[in-house]
Amino acid sequence: xxxxxVRDHVMIAHSFRGxxxxxxxxxxxxxxxxxxxxxxxxxxxxxxxxxIGRAHDVLKTVLAALNYKNLDDLPQFAGTNTTTxxxxxxxxxxxxxxxxxxxxxxxxxxxxxxRVTLAESHVARATFEGPLR
Amino acid sequence: xxxxxVRDHVMIAHSFRGxxxxxxxxxxxxxxxxxxxxxxxxxxxxxxxxxIGRAHDVLKTVLAALNYKNLDDLPQFAGTNTTTxxxxxxxxxxxxxxxxxxxxxxxxxxxxxxRVTLAESHVARATFEGPLR
Amino acid sequence: xxxxxVRDHVMIAHSFRGxxxxxxxxxxxxxxxxxxxxxxxxxxxxxxxxxIGRAHDVLKTVLAALNYKNLDDLPQFAGTNTTTxxxxxxxxxxxxxxxxxxxxxxxxxxxxxxRVTLAESHVARATFEGPLR
Amino acid sequence: xxxxxVRDHVMIAHSFRGxxxxxxxxxxxxxxxxxxxxxxxxxxxxxxxxxIGRAHDVLKTVLAALNYKNLDDLPQFAGTNTTTxxxxxxxxxxxxxxxxxxxxxxxxxxxxxxRVTLAESHVARATFEGPLR
Amino acid sequence: xxxxxVRDHVMIAHSFRGxxxxxxxxxxxxxxxxxxxxxxxxxxxxxxxxxIGRAHDVLKTVLAALNYKNLDDLPQFAGTNTTTxxxxxxxxxxxxxxxxxxxxxxxxxxxxxxRVTLAESHVARATFEGPLR
Amino acid sequence: xxxxxVRDHVMIAHSFRGxxxxxxxxxxxxxxxxxxxxxxxxxxxxxxxxxIGRAHDVLKTVLAALNYKNLDDLPQFAGTNTTTxxxxxxxxxxxxxxxxxxxxxxxxxxxxxxRVTLAESHVARATFEGPLR
Numbered sequence: 001x002x003x004x005x006v007r008d009h010v011m012i013a014h015s016f017r018g019x020x021x022x023x024x025x026x027x028x029x030x031x032x033x034x035x036x037x038x039x040x041x042x043x044x045x046x047x048x049x050x051x052i053g054r055a056h057d058v059l060k061t062v063l064a065a066l067n068y069k070n071l072d073d074l075p076q077f078a079g080t081n082t083t084t085x086x087x088x089x090x091x092x093x094x095x096x097x098x099x100x101x102x103x104x105x106x107x108x109x110x111x112x113x114x115r116v117t118l119a120e121s122h123v124a125r126a127t128f129e130g131p132l133r
Numbered sequence: 134x135x136x137x138x139v140r141d142h143v144m145i146a147h148s149f150r151g152x153x154x155x156x157x158x159x160x161x162x163x164x165x166x167x168x169x170x171x172x173x174x175x176x177x178x179x180x181x182x183x184x185i186g187r188a189h190d191v192l193k194t195v196l197a198a199l200n201y202k203n204l205d206d207l208p209q210f211a212g213t214n215t216t217t218x219x220x221x222x223x224x225x226x227x228x229x230x231x232x233x234x235x236x237x238x239x240x241x242x243x244x245x246x247x248r249v250t251l252a253e254s255h256v257a258r259a260t261f262e263g264p265l266r
Numbered sequence: 267x268x269x270x271x272v273r274d275h276v277m278i279a280h281s282f283r284g285x286x287x288x289x290x291x292x293x294x295x296x297x298x299x300x301x302x303x304x305x306x307x308x309x310x311x312x313x314x315x316x317x318i319g320r321a322h323d324v325l326k327t328v329l330a331a332l333n334y335k336n337l338d339d340l341p342q343f344a345g346t347n348t349t350t351x352x353x354x355x356x357x358x359x360x361x362x363x364x365x366x367x368x369x370x371x372x373x374x375x376x377x378x379x380x381r382v383t384l385a386e387s388h389v390a391r392a393t394f395e396g397p398l399r
Numbered sequence: 400x401x402x403x404x405v406r407d408h409v410m411i412a413h414s415f416r417g418x419x420x421x422x423x424x425x426x427x428x429x430x431x432x433x434x435x436x437x438x439x440x441x442x443x444x445x446x447x448x449x450x451i452g453r454a455h456d457v458l459k460t461v462l463a464a465l466n467y468k469n470l471d472d473l474p475q476f477a478g479t480n481t482t483t484x485x486x487x488x489x490x491x492x493x494x495x496x497x498x499x500x501x502x503x504x505x506x507x508x509x510x511x512x513x514r515v516t517l518a519e520s521h522v523a524r525a526t527f528e529g530p531l532r
Numbered sequence: 533x534x535x536x537x538v539r540d541h542v543m544i545a546h547s548f549r550g551x552x553x554x555x556x557x558x559x560x561x562x563x564x565x566x567x568x569x570x571x572x573x574x575x576x577x578x579x580x581x582x583x584i585g586r587a588h589d590v591l592k593t594v595l596a597a598l599n600y601k602n603l604d605d606l607p608q609f610a611g612t613n614t615t616t617x618x619x620x621x622x623x624x625x626x627x628x629x630x631x632x633x634x635x636x637x638x639x640x641x642x643x644x645x646x647r648v649t650l651a652e653s654h655v656a657r658a659t660f661e662g663p664l665r
Numbered sequence: 666x667x668x669x670x671v672r673d674h675v676m677i678a679h680s681f682r683g684x685x686x687x688x689x690x691x692x693x694x695x696x697x698x699x700x701x702x703x704x705x706x707x708x709x710x711x712x713x714x715x716x717i718g719r720a721h722d723v724l725k726t727v728l729a730a731l732n733y734k735n736l737d738d739l740p741q742f743a744g745t746n747t748t749t750x751x752x753x754x755x756x757x758x759x760x761x762x763x764x765x766x767x768x769x770x771x772x773x774x775x776x777x778x779x780r781v782t783l784a785e786s787h788v789a790r791a792t793f794e795g796p797l798r
Contacts, residue, residue, distance in 0.1 A: 002484050003526040009387040013279035013295035013336070018179045020238070022186070023334040029279035029295005033388050046417045047480035052523055053421070068289040070279070081180035085135045105419070121275040122299050122787060124185055127136040142786040146678035146694040146735070151445045153504070155452070156733040162678040162694005166787050201688040203678070214446035218401045254674040255654060255698050257451055260402040260436075268750045269792040284578045286637070288585070312683045313746035318789055319687070347579035351534045371685070388521060390584055393535040408653040412545035412561035412602070422600040428545035428561005432654050467555040469545070520541040521565050550711045552770070554718070613712035617667045656717055659668040 001112070004049035005037035006056050010063040014071035014082045021081075027072070030120050032087065034063060036095055037115040037129075038104070050104045050111070058103050062094040084120045088128035092116040096132055108132060134245070137182035138170035139189050143196040147204040147215045154214075160205070163253050165220065167196060169228055170248040170262075171237070183237045183244070191236050195227040217253045221261035225249040229265055241265060267378070270315035271303040272322050276329040280337040280348045287347075293338070296386050298353065300329060302361055303381040303395075304370070316370045316377070324369050328360040350386045354394035358382040362398055374398060400511075403448035404436035405455050409462040413470040413481045420480075426471070429519050431486065433462060435494055436514040436528075437503070449503045449510070457502050461493040483519045487527035491515040495531055507531060533644070536581035537569035538588050542595040546603035546614045553613075559604070562652050564619065566595060568627055569647040569661075570636070582636045582643070590635050594626040616652045620660035624648040628664055640664060666777070669714035670702035671721050675728040679736040679747045686746075692737070695785050697752065699728060701760055702780040702794075703769070715769045715776070723768050727759040749785045753793035757781040761797055773797060 013029040036059045040049045066074075071082040080086065092114055100108045115129035146162040169192045173182045199207075204215045213219065225247055233241045248262035279295040302325045306315045332340075337348045346352065358380055366374045381395035412428040435458045439448045465473075470481040479485065491513055499507045514528035545561040568591045572581045598606075603614045612618065624646055632640045647661035678694040701724045705714045731739075736747045745751065757779055765773045780794035 001526075001528050002488070003528075004484055005524050005526070007388065007522040009389070011290075011294050011296050011387070013293050016179075020179055020181075020184050024277075026334050027279050027293075027336040027339075028277050028334040029297075030277050031295075031297040031387050043482075043484060046415075046419055047482040047485045048419075049484050049525065051419050052483075056522070068292050068294040070293040083176075083180040084185075085137055085176055085182050086180045089135070121277070121297050122273065123140040123189070123275070125138050126182065127134075127138070129134050129136075140787065142788070144689075144693050144695050144786070146692050149445075153445055153447075153450050157676075159733050160678050160692075160735040161676050161733040162696075163676050164694075164696040164786050201691050201693040203692040206692075216442075216446040217451075218403055218442060218448050219446045222401070254676070254696050255672065256406040256455070256674070258404050259448065260400075260404070262400050262402075267792075267794050268754070269794075270750055271790050271792070273788040282578075286578055286580075286583050309748075309750055312681075312685055313748040313751045314685075315750050315791065317685050318749075322788070349575075349579040350584075351536055351575055351581050352579045355534070389539040389588070391537050392581065393533075393537070395533050395535075406654065408655070410556075410560050410562050410653070412559050423543075425600050426545050426559075426602040427543050427600040428563075429543050430561075430563040430653050467558050467560040469559040520543070520563050521539065522541070548711075552711055552713075552716050615708075615712040616717075617669055617708055617714050618712045621667070655672040655721070657670050658714065659666075659670070661666050661668075 001039055001041060002043060002049050003037050003039050004052065004055060005035050006052060006059055007033065007035050008056065008059050008063055009033045010067045012066055012069055012071050016081045016083070018081065032084065032118040032120055034059065034091060035117040038111055039113040040110050041112060042110070044106060044110070050106050054105045058095060058098045062091055062098065084118050084126040085128065088116045088118050088126045092128045092130060099132055134172055134174060135176060135182050136170050136172050137185065137188060138168050139185060139192055140166065140168050141189065141192050141196055142166045143200045145199055145202055145204050149214045149216070151214065165217065165251040165253055167192065167224060168250040171244055172246040173243050174245060175243070177239055177243070183239050187238045191228065191231045195224055195231065217251050218259040218261065221249045221251050221259045225261045225263060232265055267305055267307060268309060268315050269303050269305050270318065270321060271301050272318060272325055273299065273301050274322065274325050274329055275299045276333045278332055278335055278337050282347045282349070284347065298350065298384040298386055300325065300357060301383040304377055305379040306376050307378060308376070310372060310376070316372050320371045324361065324364045328357055328364065350384050351392040351394065354382045354384045354392045358394045358396060365398055400438055400440060401442060401448050402436050402438050403451065403454060404434050405451060405458055406432065406434050407455065407458050407462055408432045409466045411465055411468055411470050415480045415482070417480065431483065431517040431519055433458065433490060434516040437510055438512040439509050440511060441509070443505060443509070449505050453504045457494060457497045461490055461497065483517050484525040484527065487515045487517050487525045491527045491529060498531055533571055533573065534575060534581045535569050535571050536584065536587060537567050538584060538591055539565065539567050540588065540591050540595055541565045542599045544598055544601055544603050548613045548615070550613065564616065564650040564652055566591065566623060567649040570643055571645040572642050573644060574642070576638060576642070582638050586637045590627060590630045594623055594630065616650050617658040617660065620648045620650050620658045624660045624662060631664055666704055666706060667708060667714050668702050668704050669717065669720060670700050671717060671724055672698065672700050673721065673724050673728055674698045675732045677731055677734055677736050681746045681748070683746065697749065697783040697785055699724065699756060700782040703776055704778040705775050706777060707775070709771055709775070715771050719770045723760065723763045727756055727763065749783050750791040750793065753781045753783045753791045757793045757795060764797055
């Protein structure tokens with residue numbers, strides 16, 4: 001199994017509902033350093049999983065919809081705790097959608113899985129990994 | 134699959150028995166930077182794998198039993214080489230025990246696996262991963 | 267010159283005023299990974315710059331006043347852009363105050379300088395360094 | 400599952416053929432920081448996956464065949480784009496060969512898989528993982 | 533003293549002349565992870581050392597002249613060993629030139645020094661720091 | 666000012682005397698990831714601060730005297746707390762001695778300062794920097 005992984009970041013504000021979150025119930029924020037990994041069984045004719053430039057571009061486009069936003073204000077997240085693990089899946093799903101549309105420049109059928117890791121600090125991170133097909 | 138991973142560290146002394154260890158047969162020590170990863174298929178009602186604060190607390194409690202110790206002196210390790218890979222499994226087993234007891238604040242049945250990684254330096258690390266159920 | 271440096275982090279929301287900030291004029295947030303460095307010409311009788319446990323505690327106390335907050339709501343920052351470099355100096359000044367009060371457990375006269383570095387992502391960070399005396 | 404992972408690096412020149420590579424069609428180069436991970440179900444009698452010293456030595460030997468070379472000049476790579484993902488598999492295959500020859504000091508049958516990760520920068524890396532048997 | 537530091541990278545080929553370089557006399561290459569740090573005594577009216585977006589842009593522009601190149605082919609480096617430390621100063625000088633031209637969006641007189649660090653691997657890096665005025 | 670910095674590591678056991686050390690009064694240990702930085706005003710005729718291979722070798726030799734040792738047993742440290750900051754200066758002094766003897770392959774008069782940083786974990790490190798002349 002081959003994996004190609006690219007890194008970018010996003011800076012957002014949000015708050016959480018639920019006593020378990022303690023002080024994180026207040027409006028605060030986070031930088032997420034985001035690693036997006038694309039997996040294939042075989043390389044393409046160029047010797048690639050996917051083009052690294054395209055992978056960076058697709059990740060940047062997905063993150064742009066969140067970057068410098070207060071996630072509490074975004075309709076698609078209404079009634080949802082935008083935890084690190086939730087956002088890992090959210091970004092995964094957007095990347096999977098882009099992959100299925102061919103935006104990565106490779107047949108989506110060739111990409112077996114996508115894994116997204118969000119580091120919220122030097123001591124905590126969350127990952128979502130799912131098959132593409 | 135969702136993963137939530139937290140980091141802490143522990144500083145111990147120990148020695149190894151066996152010619153293969155060369156100079157590491159002498160009493161020496163290590164800092165292990167420890168990553169504990171908890172995996173679930175579904176997030177809970179709060180949008181969490183496990184509460185990150187509880188994950189940090191449980192890891193700290195498990196490491197406290199080793200921290201600032203000479204592992205050669207601990208009865209539970211008598212006759213054992215406390216290698217990095219051995220300790221990864223040891224810490225894994227203690228975390229699994231805590232998870233089964235509900236200490237992580239989530240039904241143990243929901244946690245599918247635990248992975249523990251110990252970095253002993255910038256150039257070497259060991260991991261143990263096992264299913265919880 | 268000896269330096270002892272400890273790391274912690276803080277997660278905040280804020281917004282900036284001024285066209286130069288572009289989309290960062292919106293309410294967003296950041297995780298700052300904070301390194302606090304204390305400098306001395308001579309070690310104390312225990313062989314320390316300052317006690318590492320106390321350094322961690324003092325840094326945590328200073329960060330607690332900001333952690334999980336919307337900095338736009340804090341009176342002391344009214345009318346101020348709480349940029350990464352501004353916050354580096356703000357945290358520096360609070361640490362210097364603690365040092366002068368003896369909270370670090372060492373005579374403030376022995377600490378020649380304090381340096382605070384805030385990494386806001388894997389590609390950007392800011393530092394403020396100033397003499398203590 | 401136990402994993403033991405060691406790190407080294409290699410510095411090479413190469414060029415790529417294909418319009419998709421843009422400016423990387425020119426002769427350029429890379430430092431690859433290489434992580435080689437060896438996986439076993441059970442530790443050996445010493446409490447090891449493989450001896451960490453041997454793992455470092457085998458990795459260094461494999462990388463020496465590439466280090467400070469222009470990969471475009473190496474006959475074994477003629478007609479091939481030596482992309483990061485391609486090289487991850489190349490190094491994997493050499494390590495697997497060494498494992499089968501017993502160079503790691505452990506019965507190859509005990510090593511279930513090998514994973515090789517090449518970081519080409521702070522924002523991109525590729526991995527190849529395959530079973531040994 | 534305030535410092536604002538941004539990170540990017542560049543991938544180049546080159547060779548060295550001189551027996552001291554051993555195998556590095558052959559054509560090889562490197563990824564340099566480049567940190568550019570700008571220092572000021574006072575923040576500007578926006579609370580900035582320099583605008584972080586502009587700092588990233590200026591660094592990217594300076595690196596673009598080297599990226600994906602064989603440095604042995606560039607006339608400005610003829611007869612020169614393009615070592616990591618040499619390149620740190622080269623990039624420093626280009627950044628200083630940009631600063632003097634006002635490209636960073638701040639009066640060059642306000643920037644007291646520039647420091648450039650090139651990490652060539654996880655175990656070696658070089659820095660050049662010089663005053664701007 | 667040019668700086669060339671190389672990294673290695675050392676694994677030791679030791680204990681501390683003094684109530685301030687709390688549980689660290691017990692025999693424990695540490696991995697220190699060690700960065701040794703050499704500073705010069707001018708590069709040599711090869712374009713170097715010092716040869717990177719020699720710098721790595723000299724650092725390895727200095728660390729070998731400590732590696733896999735219980736520092737409590739070494740006569741030169743009798744009656745001394747071998748804290749991280751103390752060890753940073755100890756290693757600095759050994760490197761300075763090597764530099765003065767010409768082991769780095771460059772006239773000691775050309776090296777203006779040496780800085781040694783020991784990271785004892787992902788959240789704490791100590792540095793000693795001193796002039797060579």
